[in-house]
Amino acid sequence: MKMLRKAVFPVAGLGTRFLPATKAMPKEMLTIVDRPLIQYAVEEALEAGIEQLIFVTGRNKTALEDHFDIAYELEAVMKGRGKSLDILAGTRLPAGAIASVRQQEPLGLGHAIWCAREIVGDEPFAVLLPDDLMVGRSGRPGCLAQMVEAYERVGGNIVCVEQVPPEKSASYGIITPGARDGPLTEVRGLVEKPKPEEAPSNLGIVGRYILQPEVMRVLDNPVRGAGGEIQLTDAMAQLIGRQPFHGLTVEAERHDCGDKIGFVKANLALALKREDVAPAIRAFIATLQ
Ligand code: G1P
Numbered sequence: 001m002k003m004l005r006k007a008v009f010p011v012a013g014l015g016t017r018f019l020p021a022t023k024a025m026p027k028e029m030l031t032i033v034d035r036p037l038i039q040y041a042v043e044e045a046l047e048a049g050i051e052q053l054i055f056v057t058g059r060n061k062t063a064l065e066d067h068f069d070i071a072y073e074l075e076a077v078m079k080g081r082g083k084s085l086d087i088l089a090g091t092r093l094p095a096g097a098i099a100s101v102r103q104q105e106p107l108g109l110g111h112a113i114w115c116a117r118e119i120v121g122d123e124p125f126a127v128l129l130p131d132d133l134m135v136g137r138s139g140r141p142g143c144l145a146q147m148v149e150a151y152e153r154v155g156g157n158i159v160c161v162e163q164v165p166p167e168k169s170a171s172y173g174i175i176t177p178g179a180r181d182g183p184l185t186e187v188r189g190l191v192e193k194p195k196p197e198e199a200p201s202n203l204g205i206v207g208r209y210i211l212q213p214e215v216m217r218v219l220d221n222p223v224r225g226a227g228g229e230i231q232l233t234d235a236m237a238q239l240i241g242r243q244p245f246h247g248l249t250v251e252a253e254r255h256d257c258g259d260k261i262g263f264v265k266a267n268l269a270l271a272l273k274r275e276d277v278a279p280a281i282r283a284f285i286a287t288l289q
Pocket of ligand 1: 232
């Protein structure tokens with residue numbers, strides 16, 4: 001089994017659900033407490049042992065690359081003022097750790113992933129959707145690290161799954177479940193964004209995947225699926241029966257930062273876990289009752 005070293009971050013989306021905030025700023029730079037969404041996803045990947053981060057970007061997304069570069073002027077000023085640079089630690093990556101490629105047109109998640117095919121090469125790779133902010137439950141490693149643990153046992157393809165409310169099935173890729181083994185469920189089928197009456201289960205895919213490079217060969221011949229887009233779910237479905245395919249339920253909290261309500265909730269939830277701000281936020285919430 002080949003080791004998992006690479007992760008793809010599809011970050012080309014226009015972020016229309018967050019306008020006007022995202023008119024001139026990538027949605028992945030929206031901040032939860034004091035870090036942008038992209039940094040949470042990058043830190044989760046590094047914790048899981050990922051060595052190469054591949055950003056699939058678009059126009060107006062240079063802030064994402066700048067965020068992980070060295071800011072010489074800022075550092076010089078901070079040093080001059082005797083301030084510690086520790087706060088920037090999560091933004092400093094080993095030289096050459098980030099590669100980026102552009103998705104020129106918004107043709108769907110499958111197309112975005114396929115844009116990274118040359119950098120991924122013939123290796124398994126992870127996919128992290130930064131909109132899904134995953135926080136390992138107390139004492140547990142992050143979501144991708146839990147997936148890597150499972151991958152080292154069963155190999156093949158693994159998607160992170162969670163029970164979703166039946167009426168929300170049309171927002172997710174939904175699996176047809178097979179045999180269960182603890183947190184692992186065999187995947188027998190996959191359908192992207194089915195209507196509730198057509199959903200094969202209530203196990204929805206959340207934005208973390210470990211995939212084999214063969215999915216890129218499926219995407220070489222793209223098919224338009226749900227919403228007229230080239231869907232990753234449809235391409236993954238072609239691997240079922242050819243390679244092991246599992247859904248993994250992780251011990252992690254998920255915050256759907258793809259919409260405003262989830263985003264504000266995530267800010268509150270994460271602030272309440274932070275010793276430096278939690279007491280003040282808790283006191284403030286009490287005044288709102
Ligand atoms: C994408 C995938 C979907 C998955 C979801 C998880 O949809 O296409 O299968 O369930 O992410 O967040 P999107 O949310 O980009 O519409």
